[in-house]
Amino acid sequence: MAEIINLRRARKQKARAEADKTAEQNRISFGLSKAERSLAEAERAKSARHVDGHRLGGEDKDPEPA
Structure with a gap:
């Protein structure tokens, strides 16, 4: 015989796991x-x-969109 499960409890358990x-x-x-955040930002x-x-190209900072 199959095991009986409570669907409400199973749904809550799944939500908790997520x-x-x-x-x-x-x-x-x-x-x-x-300190780690500032180091990463500095890098x-x-x-x-x-x-x-x-x-290459000198003055323009952003390349033109293709």
């Missing part, structure tokens, strides 16, 4: 200390300056 999964992703994405700025410094 919320936990989203929370874990947010902890990974946004769980950085202020992004440095790489952007590096790429802009090697751009």
